[in-house]
Amino acid sequence: MSGMRRSKTTNTLVIVSDYTKGIYHDKWIGGVLHYTGMWKNGDQDINWSQNASLAACGYNGVEISTFSK
Secondary structure, three states, rough: OOOEEOOOOOOOOEEEOOHHHOOOOEEOOOEEOOOOOOOOOOOOOOOOHHHHHOOOOOOOOOEEEEOOO
């Protein structure tokens, strides 16, 4: 169900945002994707799993690719 997948081999993080499923509330505002992150229940944790990879993308060298529906 996760919309983020990280490859350490290619140092990339792929984000798939599908607003039609109603699970998360991702949205585009002014050309910027406001992405919910990983975890279905409770608060999101910015230090957990791929959320941490995304939060650190400005200095960890991970390239982000985004696909949205």
